[in-house]
Amino acid sequence: MSRQSFSWQIRHPAMTLLEVMxxxxxxxxxxxxxxxxxxxxxxxARIARxxxxxxxxxxxxxxxxxxxxxxMEPVFDAPVGSAYTNNPADIVVDTHAVSDGxxxxxLWLYSIELMSVENDFADFFGDYLIEIAVTVRQNISDERRSxxxxxxxxxxxxxETEETE
Numbered sequence: 747m748s749r750q751s752f753s754w755q756i757r758h759p760a761m762t763l764l765e766v767m768x769x770x771x772x773x774x775x776x777x778x779x780x781x782x783x784x785x786x787x788x789x790x791a792r793i794a795r796x797x798x799x800x801x802x803x804x805x806x807x808x809x810x811x812x813x814x815x816x817x818m819e820p821v822f823d824a825p826v827g828s829a830y831t832n833n834p835a836d837i838v839v840d841t842h843a844v845s846d847g848x849x850x851x852x853l854w855l856y857s858i859e860l861m862s863v864e865n866d867f868a869d870f871f872g873d874y875l876i877e878i879a880v881t882v883r884q885n886i887s888d889e890r891r892s893x894x895x896x897x898x899x900x901x902x903x904x905x906e907t908e909e910t911e
Contacts (some may be wrong), residue, residue, distance in 0.1 A: 764798070793893065796884065800895035804882040807856055808899055811878060818860065818878070826854040853885040864899060868908065875902050 761769075803826055834909040859879040878901055883894040 763879050764827075790888055796893040797895060799895050800882045800884070801897070803856070804856055804880045804895050804897045807858075807880050807882070808878065808897055811858070812899075812901065816858075818876075819887070821856065821858040821884075823855045823857055855883055855885050857881045875900055 784860050807816065807826075811818055857880070859877075859881070861877045861879070863875045877898060879898045880894060881894065881896040884892045886892050
């Protein structure tokens with residue numbers, strides 16, 4: 747037999763073009779999927795960080811109300827820094843990266859709502875049980891990215907007694 751008659755029976759262990767293209771397609775799809783998972787995880791981590799920060803600020807404001815450091819009166823969209831200092835220049839600010847690579851200041855705002863509680867406890871507490879709701883939110887233009895935390899506490903007030911002379 748001649749050498750040419752055996753050439754069709756010898757298989758080379760190399761991959762075909764179709765196998766290479768299929769492997770590249772699988773690799774490209776998996777890289778795109780991993781990239782999307784990383785982007786989603788960074789987005790969720792930012793939201794979790796902002797929610798925790800908003801909750802801590804709201805709890806701090808509620809504690810200051812209960813201690814009498816902040817007066818128990820309705821407030822709407824006051825800078826969070828004003829709850830901590832008397833100097834408006836000392837506003838608590840957080841920064842985050844903007845899509846163009848720069849950073850932007852995020853201002854936290856808070857609101858306080860006061861409501862009297864009318865329910866089964868009214869017989870026990872009378873008119874001295876109030877509901878205090880503190881809402882802390884980010885002051886950013888994109889409402890989809892804004893984080894809001896609302897905490898509600900019921901506080902029993904001491905009845906004011908009239909002094910007799």
